[in-house]
Amino acid sequence: xxxxxxxxxxxxxxxxxxxxxxxxxxxxxxxxxxxxxxxxxxxxxxxxxxxxxxxxxxxxxxxxxxxxxxxxxxxxxxxxxxxxxxxxxxxxxxxxxxxxxxxxxxxxxxxxxxxxxxxxxxxx
Numbered sequence: 001x002x003x004x005x006x007x008x009x010x011x012x013x014x015x016x017x018x019x020x021x022x023x024x025x026x027x028x029x030x031x032x033x034x035x036x037x038x039x040x041x042x043x044x045x046x047x048x049x050x051x052x053x054x055x056x057x058x059x060x061x062x063x064x065x066x067x068x069x070x071x072x073x074x075x076x077x078x079x080x081x082x083x084x085x086x087x088x089x090x091x092x093x094x095x096x097x098x099x100x101x102x103x104x105x106x107x108x109x110x111x112x113x114x115x116x117x118x119x120x121x122x123x124x
Contacts, residue, residue, distance in 0.1 A: 001027065001029045001030070001052040001053060002029075002030050002032075002050055002051050002052050002053070002071070003024075003029055003030065003031045003032070003051070003052065003053040003055065004031075004032050004033075004034065004047075004048055004051045004053070004054055004055070005031070005032070005033045005034070005055040005056070006034055006035075006036045006044075006047070006048060006054055006055065006056050006059060007035055007036055007037050007056050007057055007058075007059045008035060008057070009055065009056075009057055009078045010057070010078065013033050016031075016033075017031060034047055036048075036059060037059060041062050041064050041065050044065055045064070045065055045068040048065065048068075048069055048072075049068050049069055049070075050069075050071065051069055051071065051072055052071050052072065052073055052074070053072075053073065053074045053075075053076065054069075054072065054074075054075045054076070055075075055076045055077075055078065056075070056076075056077060056078070056079075057077065057078045057079045058077075058079050058081070058084055059084070060084045060085070061075065061084065061085045061086060062086055062089075063086045063088070063089035066085075066086055066089040066090060066093060066095060067089060067093065072093070072095050073094065073095060073096065074095065074096050074097075074098070075090065075095060075096070075097045075098070076098050076099075077097065077098065077099040077100065078100055079099060079100060080099055080100055081099065082097055082099050085097055
C-alpha cells in the first residue's frame with residue numbers, strides 16, 4: 001500500500017515513521033510525507049494520484065482530487081471534523097473516511113502523554 005501524509009500532523013516525521021515502521025516492513029507498505037498546504041487541486045493531484053491511503057488534518061480534498069486517485073481506499077483525518085473532504089465523492093468511489101473522534105476529550109484526559117497510533121495495516 002502507498003500511504004501518503006499530505007500535511008503536518010503535529011508529530012515529527014521521525015516519530016510517525018518509527019511507530020509505523022514494523023507495520024510498514026511487514027506488509028511492504030510505502031510511507032511518504034509532503035506538505036501540500038497551499039497547493040491547488042491541479043498541483044496536488046500528481047502528488048497523491050497513486051495513494052491507497054491519505055493522512056491529513058484540515059487540508060480540503062475535493063471531488064476532483066478523490067476521483068484522480070483510483071487506488072484510494074482510506075482517508076484518515078487527524079482532526080475531529082470531516083466536512084473539508086468531499087463525502088459524496090468518497091461514498092461514490094468506495095473511499096472510507098476516518099477522523100480523530102473524541103480528540104478534544106482525549107487531549108484533556110492525557111495532556112502531555114504520547115499517543116500511540118492504532119493503525120492496522122493489511123499485510124499482503
